[in-house]
Amino acid sequence: MIDLYVYYKVRTLDAAALAPRVRAMQAALAASQRVSVQLKCRPETRDGLQTWMEVYPGVPKAFAGLLEGAVAAAGLDALVQGPRRAEVFVDLMPDPSPEQTPCA
Template identity: 70%
Template sequence: MIDLYVYYKVRAEDAAHLEPRVRAMQARLAASGAAVQLKHRPEARDGLQTWMEVYPGAGDGFDGVVDACAREAGLDAYTQGPRRSEIFMDLPLCA
């Protein structure tokens, strides 16, 4: 299992248009069993907010599923620059 983090920049004036699209996309993913979270940094810089989608405990290859869903939802129309994905895994416990 992996934890997937997807972050991107959003102009403050586009946030109200983007949020329902991201939430609808995440609702579809949640309906198929994915855990979903949507976060943002508390401050904006140069009129840009940083948003992060978090998908804890996802299966391998889930990043491709999220990318396809984001394209289908038209999220790029409301983001500035690329959506960046990071995958993290738990460290194994010592015996």
């Protein structure tokens, strides 16, 4: 299992139109894939842009592909400025052996 973090820029003028689309997409994913979802934003705006982040904790690696399809179907790209960047994180192992890295 991985934790998937996806962040992107949104024009402040588009935020009100984008929010319900993202929330609907996440609700559908939560129901169909039985995953937890979060939607966050940075508290500050720069140059008329907000930074938003979708968080999907404890999902299978294949979830990223499902998310791409859901994003396309929801038409999110029309309201996002620039690319959606995805980052994957895993839990640190509690007490790794000398042969393992902390994230292995």
